[in-house]
Amino acid sequence: MKLNIDLKNCYGISELKYCFDxxxxxxxxxxxxxxxxxxxxxxxxxxxxxxxxxxxxxxxDRTSLRKITDDADISLTPESIFVIEPYNQEFSSEQSSLLxxxxxxxxxxxxxxxxxxxxxxxxFAKLKQLSGLTGxxxxxxxxxxKTFGAxxxxxxxxxLEQKISESAPSKLADLIYSEIFNEKTVALLESGVIKxxxxxxxxxxxxxxxxxxxxxxxxxxxxxxAVNKQLADNGFFAAKHTINLNTKNGKKEISSAEELTKxxxxxxxxxxxxxxxxxxxxxxxxxxxxxxxxxxxxxLFENQELLPELKNFRQLQKNIWIxxxxxxxxLFDQFLAQYKAGKVTIEAAxxxxxxxxxxxxxxxxxxxxxxxxxxxxxxxxxxxxILKGKKPSIAFKFSDGEVEIDVPRDSLxxxxxxxxxxxxxxxxxxxxxxxxxxxxxxxxxLVDDIADSFDYKNKYAIIEYLKDIVNSGGFNCIFLSHNFxxxxxxxxxxxxxxxxxxxxxxxxxxxxxxxxxYQNNPxxxxxxxxxxxxxxxxxxxxxxxLAEYCGNKHDYSTLTSLLHIKTNTYTITLNDxxxxxxRVLIDKNNLVxxxxxxxxxxxxxxxxxxxxxxxxxxxxLEMKIVLSIAIRLLAEQHMIxxxxxxxxxxxxxxxxxxxxxxKYKESTLGTSEEIDxxxxxxxxxxxxxxxxxxxxxxxxxxxxxxxxxxxxxxxALAC
Numbered sequence: 001m002k003l004n005i006d007l008k009n010c011y012g013i014s015e016l017k018y019c020f021d022x023x024x025x026x027x028x029x030x031x032x033x034x035x036x037x038x039x040x041x042x043x044x045x046x047x048x049x050x051x052x053x054x055x056x057x058x059x060x061d062r063t064s065l066r067k068i069t070d071d072a073d074i075s076l077t078p079e080s081i082f083v084i085e086p087y088n089q090e091f092s093s094e095q096s097s098l099l100x101x102x103x104x105x106x107x108x109x110x111x112x113x114x115x116x117x118x119x120x121x122x123x124f125a126k127l128k129q130l131s132g133l134t135g136x137x138x139x140x141x142x143x144x145x146k147t148f149g150a151x152x153x154x155x156x157x158x159x160l161e162q163k164i165s166e167s168a169p170s171k172l173a174d175l176i177y178s179e180i181f182n183e184k185t186v187a188l189l190e191s192g193v194i195k196x197x198x199x200x201x202x203x204x205x206x207x208x209x210x211x212x213x214x215x216x217x218x219x220x221x222x223x224x225x226a227v228n229k230q231l232a233d234n235g236f237f238a239a240k241h242t243i244n245l246n247t248k249n250g251k252k253e254i255s256s257a258e259e260l261t262k263x264x265x266x267x268x269x270x271x272x273x274x275x276x277x278x279x280x281x282x283x284x285x286x287x288x289x290x291x292x293x294x295x296x297x298x299x300l301f302e303n304q305e306l307l308p309e310l311k312n313f314r315q316l317q318k319n320i321w322i323x324x325x326x327x328x329x330x331l332f333d334q335f336l337a338q339y340k341a342g343k344v345t346i347e348a349a350x351x352x353x354x355x356x357x358x359x360x361x362x363x364x365x366x367x368x369x370x371x372x373x374x375x376x377x378x379x380x381x382x383x384x385x386i387l388k389g390k391k392p393s394i395a396f397k398f399s400d401g402e403v404e405i406d407v408p409r410d411s412l413x414x415x416x417x418x419x420x421x422x423x424x425x426x427x428x429x430x431x432x433x434x435x436x437x438x439x440x441x442x443x444x445x446l447v448d449d450i451a452d453s454f455d456y457k458n459k460y461a462i463i464e465y466l467k468d469i470v471n472s473g474g475f476n477c478i479f480l481s482h483n484f485x486x487x488x489x490x491x492x493x494x495x496x497x498x499x500x501x502x503x504x505x506x507x508x509x510x511x512x513x514x515x516x517x518y519q520n521n522p523x524x525x526x527x528x529x530x531x532x533x534x535x536x537x538x539x540x541x542x543x544x545x546l547a548e549y550c551g552n553k554h555d556y557s558t559l560t561s562l563l564h565i566k567t568n569t570y571t572i573t574l575n576d577x578x579x580x581x582x583r584v585l586i587d588k589n590n591l592v593x594x595x596x597x598x599x600x601x602x603x604x605x606x607x608x609x610x611x612x613x614x615x616x617x618x619x620x621l622e623m624k625i626v627l628s629i630a631i632r633l634l635a636e637q638h639m640i641x642x643x644x645x646x647x648x649x650x651x652x653x654x655x656x657x658x659x660x661x662x663k664y665k666e667s668t669l670g671t672s673e674e675i676d677x678x679x680x681x682x683x684x685x686x687x688x689x690x691x692x693x694x695x696x697x698x699x700x701x702x703x704x705x706x707x708x709x710x711x712x713x714x715x716a717l718a719c
Contacts, residue, residue: 001446002071003477011040014509020478025500027477030513031487032504034491038455038480042083044384044446049081061338080442084429086449087422089413093432098239109349112342116154126331130324132178143177147317153631157325161336164325170226172323179299180306181317188296189313199311206308213247214267228264230638232257257339273684359438363430370461371423374399375412419454426450426462437474445469445477451486459486463493492514505618522621530581530591533607537600538622540577543584544635555580562600563629563634564656565636565649612708619704627707628685631714635681636660638717642669658681677713684710 007013016037017645020028032038041407046070047054056062068076076171080715085091127133127140141153150156188194231237237331242255254260309316325332364377380395398407399413413421436443445465449460469475474536481487491501501516517525529535544559558580575596581588608630611623619627639660640649652659661682664670670678684707 003076003476004067004069004071004073006067007041008065010044010060010064010066012373013037013044013056013511016041016513018513020476022476025496026473026475027479027494027496028500028502029479029487029491029494029517030437030481030502030504031484032480032482034482036482036504036506038448038504042085042446042480043443045081046395047085048076049078049080049083055624072670074411076444081446082432082436084445084447084450086452087425089421089425091425091428092427093428093435102493108345109526112345116335116339116342119331119338120153123331123335124330126328130173130177130327131320132176138182139179144183144321147314147321154343157332158336160322160325163322164329164332165325168226169230169321170319170323171229172320173327175306175320175323176299176319177324178296178318180320181313182296185296186313189310192717193689204274208274209269212267213249213252214245215261220474228257228260231260237417239363298688318583330516358433359434359639361435364427367423367427367430370464371426373416373420373423375407375424376404377427419458422454423458426465430465433469433475437472440474443475447479449481449483449486451481454484459489462547463490466490471712478620503576507618511517517620526622527585527588530588532595533603534611534622534626535576536574536593537604537607538625539581540600540629541625543581546584547580548582551606552584555583562604563632565633565640567650569633570599570601574598574603576599577598597626601633604633612711619707623705624707627711631681631707632657632709634711634714634718635678637665638714639669639678642715643667674717677710677717680710681714 001022003022005016005018007016012035030038032041044054044066045068048066053064054066055064068081070076131140131143133140133143134339144156145151145153148160150155157380184380194314231243240255242253242261244251244253250502254263304542305694306316306324309319328417330606360379368376376397377397377398378395378397394409396407396409396412397404398412399405415425427545433445450466453464466477466479470477479487479490481490487501490496498515500643503516505512505514523539524543525536526539530539540559541560544556544563547556547559558572558576560566562577573596574593577600578591578593578596581593586593604626611619611627636657643649643660643663646665648663649660661678663676664678
């Protein structure tokens with residue numbers, strides 16, 4: 001795959017085109033000095049991934065262009081790009097729950113739930129019809145739970161199994177629950193407003209029932225109707241059976257359902273046409289004249305046998321639901337059988353989910369092995385994440401070496417060091433990376449100085465992670481850094497070839513990515529080219545350090561005279577330098593520096609002028625060192641001339657530039673502008689000159705134009 005970028009006026013990037021060819025390597029490393037493009041490129045890619053437009057925040061009138069395409073010139077999908085910022089305390093992977101999922105367990109669990117749900121849906125579709133509860137906020141499920149004070153529908157239905165099996169069909173199943181019980185009617189019944197009227201009605205009703213030939217308190221209209229229905233449905237009368245009713249006039253034989261129905265209706269009519277009972281009903285009716293209760297009043301008028309049941313309306317609610325379930329006993333039994341079978345599978349899945357060692361835990365285990373932090377992480381709801389798809393609830397334990405205690409994330413962040421906070425951020429990034437691997441999502445990964453501010457131990461832990469990511473497949477990686485040491489370490493650990501190790505250069509406002517020149521250690525590169533002026537001069541500080549480490553005091557002293565103005569600075573020739581190089585660098589016995597009689601100081605001045613005259617704003621490391629040496633020698637030359645005290649200069653044994661500047665200022669020898677220039681020399685050049693193979697990042701980061709300008713200012717002082 002190839003990744004083509006074409007950017008214009010995207011934050012700090014005025015213009016940048018490049019083709020990243022991942023055919024032979026899934027990784028690029030880019031060294032970008034501070035202020036060049038690192039953050040801008042990262043921000044632009046992050047905009048793309050999140051569907052935001054990119055722009056120039058300073059020059060807002062400039063038109064921005066952002067094209068990120070593959071080798072077929074097709075734009076990459078936003079989800080295929082992931083940007084790792086240097087640090088984002090709030091970052092939390094949205095996909096980390098995928099790492100907790102065991103598909104085999106979840107499939108068993110989901111199938112069991114699905115089969116239970118299907119039976120439950122069928123049953124409750126019928127309960128909706130019977131109850132009239134067809135709304136979204138008031139459903140049979142909600143009302144059942146509220147009526148019986150339960151929290152789980154399945155558990156509730158299972159607990160009602162015996163009750164349903166022992167109950168006979170009831171005419172209560174013909175009642176429409178929603179017509180009787182709603183927010184207004186329940187409030188009325190709870191208020192006690194019609195309590196007295198209900199009791200009077202019930203007393204008269206019971207008196208009438210006692211006088212009935214057929215009915216009694218235990219065998220009321222509902223009971224009688226249910227018996228009649230059951231006998232008819234089961235073919236009792238069709239089989240020529242009869243029943244006897246004990247009436248006041250003796251036994252009366254009933255031989256058909258129609259005859260029994262008429263007898264029950266006659267008894268009902270006698271009761272409800274009673275004038276005194278009707279008066280009691282009117283008293284109740286007057287209490288519920290509210291327009292919002294009109295339907296309830298009308299329903300009571302048509303079903304006056306309900307009134308005695310309303311004295312204990314909470315029990316009536318339960319009885320109606322029981323009647324519905326008895327009416328739908330076949331569907332109820334099917335649900336219960338499926339629930340009992342599925343529950344065994346569900347419980348086994350939950351137990352396995354609780355014990356499961358997940359990808360999430362493996363990420364945490366590797367993290368704990370590579371990083372040393374005072375906290376541990378766990379998921380407190382692992383089974384819910386695995387089985388129900390819930391978001392992980394992360395729990396933290398903090399240890400001070402003696403005691404371990406649970407802490408919330410916000411409290412933890414308040415006590416962690418910056419490095420520890422960054423480590424926690426890295427862990428969240430790893431969850432995202434692992435989630436993408438699990439999904440098989442091919443991702444372009446832009447890593448923006450992820451190791452910034454870490455100590456060396458943790459930097460190498462991060463590099464190990466980056467190596468794992470590159471080797472895992474599924475990722476095309478671009479590592480950005482302004483830290484040359486980290487850039488070099490990543491390049492080395494990943495064994496990147498030259499074409500995949502890039503540096504950023506700038507000409508005017510235009511940026512360019514080019515293969516890195518030195519390949520790991522600049523000094524090894526320079527050793528091969530010591531006969532060329534810039535490399536010959538820039539190697540002086542390296543060889544001086546080697547001479548010092550080897551105890552070669554004479555050569556160390558001579559080379560020091562090429563980094564500070566000494567009495568012999570102007571007389572050391574290229575031949576002298578060549579002999580020192582041969583003695584210190586034993587593999588350079590055949591080295592020849594020409595012309596041998598030319599002084600090193602003279603060559604330094606010539607080479608500096610060539611560098612200054614070049615139009616290219618980009619200076620390689622060796623050129624920057626040449627200019628830095630020249631700047632300091634010219635500055636010291638100026639100060640020594642103004643101080644005009646050779647004894648003072650000869651007695652300086654260390655920190656010569658600092659000592660000269662101090663004396664210069666004490667003697668009030670320069671203007672404020674001149675002193676400012678000399679202060680800059682003292683601030684900038686020491687790290688640039690006294691460098692070794694482990695420390696040359698400061699000069700790499702320094703802008704070339706800054707060094708050129710400082711050289712011109714110091715040269716003007718020395719004239």
